[in-house]
Amino acid sequence: MGSYYNIDAILTDAQKVPCTFTLDLPNLGYLDENAGGDIKAQTSISLPLWLSTLLAVQRIGPSQAPLCTLDLPPSISPRVLNALKADPRTVDLRSLAGNFYEGAARCLELFEEEEVVDVLCETFKKRAAEIADHAHNPRGALGEGADFLRGLDEMERQLFRAAHDSSKAMRLWMGEMKRKS
Structure with a gap:
């Protein structure tokens, strides 16, 4: 991760990375322009690198499954x-x-x-x-x-x-x- 004021780091973090959601997520459909109100499990969406990284490391529920998995860009x-x-x-x-x-x-x-x-x-x-x-x-x-x-x-x-x-x-x-x- 680069400096907070480094424009190259900011532009790098904005690059889109394909993510596949592993769980149904209510009310997050706005992340995908084509989705309604919810994101269904196995939905693939390209998100900025900074956001996709955060979602991929988040563990949820008793199974401790990640919210999404990342694919190579x-x-x-x-x-x-x-x-x-x-x-x-x-x-x-x-x-x-x-x-x-x-x-x-x-x-x-x-x-x-x-x-x-x-x-x-x-x-x-x-x-x-x-x-x-x-x-x-x-x-x-x-x-x-x-x-x-x-x-x-x-x-x-x-x-x-x-x-x-x-x-x-x-x-x-x-x-x-x-x-x-």
Whole structure:
């Protein structure tokens, strides 16, 4: 969980996660635009991450059953994971979730999905190398790399800015060193 004032944490918490309710819940139908007054058991609704997490950890009744169970969000569905395994550079992460990695990390705190963790780690490593290449080679970022850069999630955009700024600072420093010599 991020800082109270961190806009990325707020946006991450607002990402929708599919939940399946395990119990009948009277008078909570307003959570689902299609429901009447009650939510019936086995109803699936996409709720913001912050709310779905709270509901999933709440235990109720003598059986201590959770109010709902969580499913992996569409942004880390098997279809997306297969695309990331094939070539992570071709996937537009921004269209899946603006804060893709933060949302995935928050969801994976709730699930034990080692394969998903491995795929996301490999994805970040491969995409970080590509991001660094584009940050150091502006011609690539303006040409065929433009589509890739448009698909960066927020964390990758920050990485790009940091790599670009450090490359620029290094060129300036090298220029100053040459002048002093």
